């Protein structure tokens with residue numbers, strides 16, 4: 348797509364992880380020429396040959412649409428940097444032992460870019476980095492002998508969620524560009540012009556979402572430091588919201604109220620908003636745990652004690668433990684119990700198992716001597732790296748196979764299909780009809796009506812009335828179950 352007044356920019360994206368690959372595909376989608384660089388040769392080969400290394404809605408379509416045309420893959424950072432007007436750094440910033448972000452990949456890439464610079468470049472931080480990283484990148488490039496007027500370092504944080512990353516990129520709530528010079532700011536604005544002008548949303552093949560030609564996303568231009576802080580503060584605030592509702596859930600559970608009703612009531616206040624108020628087994632993923640720790644560390648280094656974030660982390664750890672205690676309270680003992688598990692990824696819609704509360708729970712179950720059969724629509728292969736298949740750790744091909752003859756079924760993430768199970772079939776499949784739901788996907792009354800003992804988060808536990816022939820006798824036989 349190229350409209351009058353909209354420039355096609357040549358972009359290099361360094362790093363083809365979740366953020367880099369999605370950004371590369373989406374920049375190509377809005378009309379730019381993109382060279383995606385990674386030092387992992389096998390990954391580059393896969394991408395060139397049409398493979399899609401991550402599970403992300405619309406990504407296969409966008410890669411297929413632009414690969415070999417506006418989008419290319421290479422290991423040659425130097426050539427890509429020389430061809431590009433804007434160079435995005437989207438490499439990993441893992442957590443170091445102290446909790447701070449490990450910026451060694453960013454540092455290495457900055458030096459390599461410096462050695463390649465032969466004309467004016469805008470270098471863009473896309474990775475989540477602490478405030479002042481911008482200044483460090485500048486210093487590294489200057490140390491390599493590049494004159495100041497040959498480059499600008501900017502910050503353009505990404506707010507995409509795994510699973511909905513493409514829609515979040517192309518249909519964002521807002522775009523944030525942090526730049527110190529007008530020249531760099533203009534280039535970044537021109538990159539996003541197809542979105543901010545609304546032109547992209549006119550296209551028939553546009554990825555659908557909440558924005559439109561009449562309601563394009565706003566772009567906020569800030570200083571580079573503000574942009575860096577916006578990213579960390581956004582993630583820390585969202586994690587705080589989750590820990591807050593999880594504590595409220597624990598109060599609800601003790602008091603006999605339903606946290607779903609309470610969250611609805613809180614969220615109807617437009618100052619609070621309804622999103623990220625879903626109680627559960629705690630947050631996970633590659634971002635919140637790492638970024639909360641990193642932001643707390645940033646605060647510390649500038650002399651501010653952000654004790655609130657320590658509490659947010661503590662609550663999140665305790666929430667996983669509480670859920671485990673809930674399983675114990677339903678099963679009494681663990682040894683040799685057969686447990687069905689639905690969900691291994693850190694949330695539904697992704698194959699990512701990094702910092703997944705689900706894996707945490709499964710590891711504890713195995714440690715206690717349980718036999719686990721797990722199902723996840725996308726995360727099985729990745730889980731096997733951490734939990735290799737064995738006599739105790741089994742993987743199933745569908746939810747009912749995971750539940751087969753189990754003493755209880757756990758729901759540990761929120762894939763849509765986990766909330767749409769055939770309850771009669773599930774009841775028949777389980778050895779005992781016990782469901783412990785860490786994501787509140789079902790209404791307690793409905794589960795009780797269907798004959799389940801149902802425990803969830805922040806809602807009064809509901810149990811099948813005791814049966815004289817055994818508390819958990821099956822309510823149905825094979826013949827009367829609708830399978």
Ligand code: UGA
Pocket residue numbers: 475505506507508509510582585589622623624625626627628629630631632633634635693694695
């Ligand atoms: C998060 C942010 O939402 C993105 O805006 C940000 O760009 C991204 O981190 C990042 O920094 O790269 P993501 O980690 O993909 O995105 O996942 P979320 O959808 O935010 O969920 C994070 C965790 O919180 C999951 O474990 C999820 O199950 C949990 N969660 C989320 C809750 O427990 N309750 C909620 O109400 C919402």
